[in-house]
Structure formats: C-alpha cells, structure tokens
Amino acid sequence: MATERTFSILKPDATARNLTGAVNAVIEEAGLRIVAQRRIRMSDAQAKKFYEVHAERPFYGELVEFMTSGPVVVQVLEGENAVAKYREVMGATNPAQAAEGTIRQKFAKSVGENTVHGSDSLENAAIEIKQFFDEKDIVG
Numbered sequence: 588m589a590t591e592r593t594f595s596i597l598k599p600d601a602t603a604r605n606l607t608g609a610v611n612a613v614i615e616e617a618g619l620r621i622v623a624q625r626r627i628r629m630s631d632a633q634a635k636k637f638y639e640v641h642a643e644r645p646f647y648g649e650l651v652e653f654m655t656s657g658p659v660v661v662q663v664l665e666g667e668n669a670v671a672k673y674r675e676v677m678g679a680t681n682p683a684q685a686a687e688g689t690i691r692q693k694f695a696k697s698v699g700e701n702t703v704h705g706s707d708s709l710e711n712a713a714i715e716i717k718q719f720f721d722e723k724d725i726v727g
C-alpha cells in the first residue's frame with residue numbers, strides 16, 4: 588500500500604447542522620490526515636464542472652443546486668490507501684445502505700444530502716484536488 592491523497596467535501600447539509608468537527612473526528616479516527624482544508628461557497632460554475640460526469644443524470648440539476656446552497660468545506664486527505672479508505676469511511680451513497688459507523692450512516696439525511704464527497708479513484712483525486720487547491724497549500 589502506498590501513501591495517497593484523496594479529495595473530500597463536507598457538503599452543505601454538514602455545515603448547516605454544524606457537523607464539520609464531528610465528521611472530521613471520524614476522518615481522523617480512521618487514520619486519515621487532513622493536510623489541506625478550506626471553507627468556501629461553491630459557485631454554480633465550479634459545481635457544474637466538478638460534477639460534469641453526472642451531467643446526463645436526472646439528479647444533476649438538483650445536485651448542483653444543493654452543492655451551491657450553502658458553505659462547503661473542501662479538503663485534501665492523506666494516508667495509506669487513502670482513496671479506498673475514505674470511500675469505506677464515507678459509506679454507501681444512499682445512507683439507508685451505509686454500513687454501521689460510516690459517516691453517511693451516522694449523519695446523512697438522504698441520497699442527495701449525504702454529507703460528504705470522496706474521490707472514487709486516484710486519478711480523479713488528482714483532478715479534483717487541482718480544482719480547489721494549489722500544491723503549496725497542501726501541507727503533509
């Protein structure tokens with residue numbers, strides 16, 4: 588296993604309920620390090636570009652609207668096998684199917700308002716990190 592970086596977003600439902608610390612505690616307890624973090628308001632253009640792979644899906648408009656509806660916290664997480672590990676810590680997209688102890692099982696409201704984003708591959712992690720962070724602002 589190699590040390591990897593993955594990209595994470597604490598979504599508007601997390602910031603609205605003041606859950607950013609509680610979610611970060613689960614991330615850190617899993618052994619992932621938060622090596623960059625910034626609270627932002629995502630623009631419509633940023634959200635559309637970030638989720639452009641889903642542009643043809645029926646929920647795309649709703650997804651972009653939700654991601655721009657309030658502040659988010661964008662993060663870079665680092666650790667052994669970080670991409671797969673964070674997907675495991677997040678739990679399934681639909682919180683009704685998320686395993687016990689996962690972030691989405693604990694906190695997500697619905698399949699749409701599901702508290703966190705995490706990259707699904709190492710390749711996408713690098714692409715997503717670049718959309719929000721300069722290398723100099725990532726402190727490992």
Ligand code: DAT
Pocket residue numbers: 641646650679680698699700701703704705707
């Ligand atoms: P994940 O975030 O687990 O990688 P995804 O990439 O399939 O899931 O979808 C991206 C986001 O889109 C997801 O976190 C929430 C939203 N989404 C996915 N499926 C949805 C659905 N059936 N209805 C509403 N929103 C959905």
Ligand code: MG
Pocket residue numbers: 705707
């Ligand atoms: Mg995804």
